[in-house]
Every structure is written in structure tokens, then in C-alpha cells.
Amino acid sequence: MSGIFLSNILQFKIYYLFLTKRSVKIKYSMSPRTPEQFKEIRAEKKAQIMQAALEVFAEKTFQGASVSMIAKKAGISKGLLYNYFSSKEDLLKQIIWQVWNNFVELFESKNADNFNETDFEEIIKLSFDMLKTDYKFWKLYISLVMQPAAIKFLEEKIPEFMDEYLNLYVNYYQKKGIKNPLAEARLLGSALDGVSLNYILDPENFPLEEVQRLIIEKFK
Amino acid sequence: MSGIFLSNILQFKIYYLFLTKRSVKIKYSMSPRTPEQFKEIRAEKKAQIMQAALEVFAEKTFQGASVSMIAKKAGISKGLLYNYFSSKEDLLKQIIWQVWNNFVELFESKNADNFNETDFEEIIKLSFDMLKTDYKFWKLYISLVMQPAAIKFLEEKIPEFMDEYLNLYVNYYQKKGIKNPLAEARLLGSALDGVSLNYILDPENFPLEEVQRLIIEKFK
Amino acid sequence: MSGIFLSNILQFKIYYLFLTKRSVKIKYSMSPRTPEQFKEIRAEKKAQIMQAALEVFAEKTFQGASVSMIAKKAGISKGLLYNYFSSKEDLLKQIIWQVWNNFVELFESKNADNFNETDFEEIIKLSFDMLKTDYKFWKLYISLVMQPAAIKFLEEKIPEFMDEYLNLYVNYYQKKGIKNPLAEARLLGSALDGVSLNYILDPENFPLEEVQRLIIEKFK
Amino acid sequence: MSGIFLSNILQFKIYYLFLTKRSVKIKYSMSPRTPEQFKEIRAEKKAQIMQAALEVFAEKTFQGASVSMIAKKAGISKGLLYNYFSSKEDLLKQIIWQVWNNFVELFESKNADNFNETDFEEIIKLSFDMLKTDYKFWKLYISLVMQPAAIKFLEEKIPEFMDEYLNLYVNYYQKKGIKNPLAEARLLGSALDGVSLNYILDPENFPLEEVQRLIIEKFK
DNA sequence: AATGAATGAGCGTTCATTCAT
DNA sequence: AATGAATGAACGCTCATTCAT
Numbered sequence A, B, C, D: 001m002s003g004i005f006l007s008n009i010l011q012f013k014i015y016y017l018f019l020t021k022r023s024v025k026i027k028y029s030m031s032p033r034t035p036e037q038f039k040e041i042r043a044e045k046k047a048q049i050m051q052a053a054l055e056v057f058a059e060k061t062f063q064g065a066s067v068s069m070i071a072k073k074a075g076i077s078k079g080l081l082y083n084y085f086s087s088k089e090d091l092l093k094q095i096i097w098q099v100w101n102n103f104v105e106l107f108e109s110k111n112a113d114n115f116n117e118t119d120f121e122e123i124i125k126l127s128f129d130m131l132k133t134d135y136k137f138w139k140l141y142i143s144l145v146m147q148p149a150a151i152k153f154l155e156e157k158i159p160e161f162m163d164e165y166l167n168l169y170v171n172y173y174q175k176k177g178i179k180n181p182l183a184e185a186r187l188l189g190s191a192l193d194g195v196s197l198n199y200i201l202d203p204e205n206f207p208l209e210e211v212q213r214l215i216i217e218k219f220k
Numbered sequence E: 001a002a003t004g005a006a007t008g009a010g011c012g013t014t015c016a017t018t019c020a021t
Numbered sequence F: 001a002a003t004g005a006a007t008g009a010a011c012g013c014t015c016a017t018t019c020a021t
Helices: A009-021 A035-060 A067-074 A078-084 A088-108 A117-133 A135-145 A148-155 A158-175 A181-201 A208-219 B009-021 B035-060 B067-074 B078-084 B088-108 B117-133 B135-145 B148-155 B158-175 B181-201 B208-219 C009-021 C035-060 C067-074 C078-084 C088-108 C117-133 C135-145 C148-155 C158-175 C181-201 C208-219 D009-021 D035-060 D067-074 D078-084 D088-108 D117-133 D135-145 D148-155 D158-175 D181-201 D208-219
Strands: none
Touching: A035 A067, A035 A078, A035 A088, A035 A135, A035 B148, A067 A078, A088 A135, A088 A148, A117 A135, A117 A181, A117 A208, A135 A148, A135 A181, A158 A181, A181 A208, A181 B181, A181 B208, A208 B181, B035 B067, B035 B078, B035 B088, B035 B135, B067 B078, B088 B135, B088 B148, B117 B135, B117 B181, B117 B208, B135 B148, B135 B181, B158 B181, B181 B208, C035 C067, C035 C078, C035 C088, C035 C135, C067 C078, C088 C135, C088 C148, C117 C135, C117 C181, C117 C208, C135 C148, C135 C181, C148 D035, C158 C181, C181 C208, C181 D181, C181 D208, C208 D181, D035 D067, D035 D078, D035 D088, D035 D135, D067 D078, D088 D135, D088 D148, D117 D135, D117 D181, D117 D208, D135 D148, D135 D181, D158 D181, D181 D208
């Protein structure tokens, strides 16, 4: 596994919005529902459950969270949850994978060859921006993804993706003539992870702006 | 909370030794025991239980670990465990606090004024050395300390200690004329955290030596 | 209760046909339906559900069968099932009673006075024939009728019918001058039950033909 | 599967006594328990649970019986039941196998060569005697053993034992010069099964004595 | 100091049944 | 007539904790 799982959080934005924008209650017409309406209802309810589960898992640990708590937070009955997810573990798996797939998909769209200093600065800035704006989501996500239960699901996905991710930075540093580009890339990833973690744990006292400037200065 | 909880792991060494050196089975004479011997037996058994609990908690999460598992791993009966700890939560609390107290105590003995470049390099080297040598312990410790249940106990202790810890590095950077010494110190702490985390998660592929050199180069 | 509930299976033939002949999918015209057509649709769907339920009950036990399974096997929604049967127990009750009523009705039409040796031999032969030909149905039926839940419903019905059934054979043996006609009749019934059971449980190794001959030889 | 599973019930006597004789409450001394005492307590409690389970399974079906009911009937808590049996299914399995093993063990001790007419008559008489005396146990046992869940466990055991059982009677009839000894043996087994079943279902009206005489007369 | 039998609350999950559409 | 989302009670099972010995 590697540093990417905390840093480079930028890309989750879209998923996050997707996850949350639907939690508004929608009133349906009284006419018989079309299959499309059923699907829409299901999709919304599913997102609603996943959001609730993410919060409870983050606060209590996967093992410490009970299906009752999740159902209560989602405003549904315990039984209905099993209409959408085959088990508590399936619920976790779907949360993890959906986030991860969004992440990977977006990341793969980047072209490693064109990655220049401006891109670097921009991506760092955006990442820090995200961390600040979506503080609540990242707190949840980090809490979740650090748990053994979550890592279990991620472990099989990460290796294949890892090279590609590192390559972006390794190439970048190589082109800049840095001596040990891999170490440089791994340290950058680690630093981003560490910053994310420390900011999440103590957002009020962590000097995020200045640290961001320092990272750009030291790693650009 | 802050970056210190993962980085600067050096100081745990002594506690670690304390914790493990006693897990050797000792045979006692059959003659009537003195009160001192009783105390010693109690102390040893307690350490033995805590060590077992640390391992089980790390592997299974606090919530996922059962008292039965811990008792089994410690080689005692479930009932006896409650002779030493009033509850599972108390067991966790005592583990966390004992580690923490050892940490704080040792750290406070350092003199911030004498901290020079040689010390810096040395402390970083020692930290990385520890990470490598006591890999298993740190894996356990990090797994444990990242759990919400553990963080709950640490949260009340950390703030008072935080300033002192940061001061060491803030002073160091101040004396060196660095522009923003606090940001520099927090980034260093974060980087150390991130490195610890990434190395623990993938020790075989992480270029620890080179990353260590890079850190000294960038942060000295 | 008594031996009749397994033996003398001949009489179920008509009911069996009634139950199965309707499980063929029938296409209806799209023109507005007459009330009679509605009734017919209802009747057919009911038979279709009962057939599905019989199979699931037999395989899984009444308690082990779920309404979902039955609805699925019948090709309808769970909700619709409750349009035809007020509860799972009602479904079982209706299956049992319908089989039973067909059985009784047919049996009562026989005239005990005319029952001679030729009739005896014929009825035994027919019974064994049925057992072989409709093996699958009898397996289901026996599995179902041996369950406490089914016996509960049968228990109230049987006594009134018992005498009549036994009378057929008691009269027969009386006319033949057998010493204890009741015991003879009950042993015959028991033997037929036992044979049915054993054949159903192990059809490949049970020497049905020879056993049939033996029964005629010993009980005629 | 075959007829033996109901008939020839004689051999269970010892097990039955074993199962029931222990359900008397025993008071233990107040001194610390020796390991032997623990074992004894466990064995007794286990028998007590098995007896309760046999009764509930028989009345409600394996699937219809709940662990709560069994625990209640056994006078213990639900949790304790799992101290003795790893699952509800394990409980069923242990009941079935223990009965079965006792049965097989005793049966195998019989010598097929010495089996003469006196033995035959005696074994039939004893069987019928058992059925009458231990009516309650046989009712339970038959109800249990007819359930799919129980048959599942027996199925693997029976075939190897079947031949031996049949051989006893096949040899017997062969020596007597009967034409089709296998069919004769299977019919006898079936008749005994049927009689057991019918007697159990309606003990007050079934003419057990006379039927017994008839069987000896017809099958000796 | 030490055991392990015993409890009971709560877990994840299933399922008969209802109901809005 | 027909659907399937929704409920809630009860299921099998686990486990932190207690207690007699």
C-alpha cells in the first residue's frame, strides 16, 4: 500500500457532491410509479444509507458501528437496509469501492507527459483547498480508510494503480534532473498524507496555508 | 491533536523494552511468597495482559477484539483479566496512558536549548532506525493509536504537551533564521508521520534510507 | 390419526391431475374480460401458487420455507400472494384440506359391500402403480404430511373419516372369516404406510414389485 | 435410506435411560470443584439440554424450534447453550449421532448365524414392548428423524449399516427356504416402521397386542 | 490468585406481513 | 390484479461482565 490513499484527495470532490446532493427529500406524484421512478428512489435511498454509514463507521469504527445505528441515522428501518445491501460488510465495500473508483478514474485521465511546474503548484493548491472546504468529508474518509476492515478491501486494488500514480511524480522529478526521483515522490506523498492527517486532527491550530507554501517551495 | 503521535517514535523504545522483556515466563519458588513477590507477580501478569491486548487490538480493532481472545493470548482465564482491569475499555485506557506517559516523561528530559544540527540529524536517524528495528511494535502502535477509541483517550492529554514538543523544533528553526518556524516544524512532523505510515503499510517497497537522507537534506 | 394418511394413495390421482394440469401457462385474449374469465384466472393462479408452495414446503419444511421462495417459484410477487392467501399458514391449510377433501370424497364413493378379492388385488396394484408413476408427487406429499404443522390441520379431520376407511377392510376380512379383522386391517394399513415410506426414501434399491406380490399373498 | 430407521427400536433403551436418568438436580458441595466435578456438571447439563432440544425439535420441527425455546425448556440462558453446542445445527447433529451410535453399536454385537425362530419372536416382542413403555421417547424420536434436517445427517451413516441389518433377516429367511428373502425382509422392516408410526400417532386406538401377534404369525 | 459456568443485552440478519401506488 | 418498498419482531449467535467456588 502507499501514500496515495490519503493525499491527492482532490479527485474525490465529484463523488462527494454526488453522495450528498441527493439527501434532499423529494416528493413523488401519486400516480403509479414507472420503473424509472423506482430506480431513482432506490438510487437516492442507497446514497442516503451510504452517507449515514460513512458517518457512523468513521465515528465508531466498522466493528463498533451497528446496523441499527446506521439505519437510525439514515431514517429507515433495519430491515430495509438489507434491501439495498446484502450485509454490513457489503455496505462498507460499496462505500470504499465507489470512492476509490471515482478516484482512480479521474486520476487516470491525467497525462503524465505534460505535467509541469505550473500543474504541480496547481494540484497542490487544489488539494489543500479541498481539504479545507470538504473538511467534514475528509475527516470521515480518513477515519474510515485507516481501519483494517477498509484496508482489506483496498489492498487488492492499490498495487495496480500505484505505479501509475507514482510515475506522474517520478517522471516529473526525472525531467527536472533530481537525483533520486522515486524517493522524492514517496516523500512528497508521505508529506501530503501526514499533512492531511494532522490537519484533520487539529484543523484550528494547523497552519495549512503556510505549510502549503512550504511544500511547494520544497518539492516543486 | 498533532503530528507527534506518529513521528518521533524514538522515545518509546524504553517502554517497548519494558513491555516485552517481561513476557518471558518466570518460574517462582514454591516457598510462601512475600508481599513483594505478590506485587511483582501482579505487575508482570498485568504487563503480560497489556502486551497481549495491544496485539489483539492492533489486529482486530478495539471493537473487533474480544476479551476472550485477549485472555487466551495472555494465557489466562477471562475472569482473571477482570482482576486486573475493570473493563475492556479500562484495559485500552491503561495501555494508551502508559505508552503516553513514558513518552512524555522521556521527552521532557530533553533540553531544547542545546538542540543543534548534529542532534537533529541524529534524532532523525535514530527515529528511522527504530522504525526499522521495531517494525512489529510500531505497526501495532500505529494501528492502535489511529482508532477512534484510542484517540478519545489521547485527545485530553495532547494539547498540554503539544507546545513543548513543537518548541524544540520551532526554537531550532528560529535559531537558524527560518522564516516561518512553526510551519516548518509542523511540516517536518507531518512528513515524519506520513513516512512512518507509508513505511509501515508497505515496508518492502518503501525506500526508507533514501527518504531519510532527503528529509535531513530538506529539513535540517 | 391412522395409517391411511400414507397408504391408499390411489385416490389422490384426480386431485393431483387437477393440481398439475393447470400449471400450464394459458394466454388470454386482450379483449375485456368477463367475470368468468376473472374467476378462472384467479383459480388458476391459486393452483399455481399452491403447487409452488407444495414443492417448497416439501423440500424445506413449512417453517424453513419462506414466502419469498414460494412467490418466486410461482412467478409472482410476494404481495400478490397475500391477495390469494391470508397468511403462510393459510396457504398450508388450504393445500392440506384440498388434498384431503379430494381424498375423502373419492373414498366415500366406494361401496364396502361389493369389495371382493379381485377388488383387493386391484386396489393394491393400483396403489403401487401410483407410487411408482407419480413418485415425485408422493415424495412431496409425504414430506409435507409428516410435518407437525401439517398434522395439526389433519388431526381434526381424521377421526370422523377413520371408521369408514377401516370398515372397508374390516368388512372384507370379516366376510373372509379372519379371526381379528381390525388388527388385520390396521396391519395392512401400516404395512402400506411403511412400504410407501421406504420406497420414497430409497426408490432404487427397494424391491417394489416383489413386495407388492408379497402383500397380496399375505393380506388378500 | 431404509426401514430400519423406525423399527427395531429396542436397542435405544439404554441410551434413552442415559438421557433421562440424569435430569435430576444434584446439589454439589461448597468446596472448590475438582476437574472431575466440572466434567460431571458439564455432562449432566449437556444431557439436560439435549433432552429439552429433542422435545422442542419434535414438537416444532428443527426449523420451527428456536434456541430460546430450547434454553427455556432446559432452564438455562441462551448464551450458556452455546457453551455446550457450537450451533443449533450442532445440537441436532449430536442428538442424532448419539442415538444412532448407540443403536449401531448394540446391533453390531448380534450374531446373524444364531438367529432362530425363538430369537425372532423375542426381538419382535421386545420391540413392541419398548414402543409401549417408552412411548414418549419414540414419539419424539420419530418426529425428529422424519425431518429433512435430521435425515441429512443420517443419510451418510445409513448405507454402510443397512446391509448388515438386512442380512440378519435375509439370512434368516434364506435358511427357512423362503423364495424371495430380500423382499420378505424389506416388507417386515416396512411393516414395523408403519406400525411404529401408526401406534405413535394414535396409541389409544391402535391394537398393538393383536398386531404384534399377527406380525409374528405372518413373518416368523 | 484463579477458574469457568452463567447471564443478558445486543449484534447482524431474515422474513411474514402491510401498504402506497 | 399486481408490485415491491417498507416495517418490526424474532431469529441464531456473540460477548463483556459477574459470581460461586
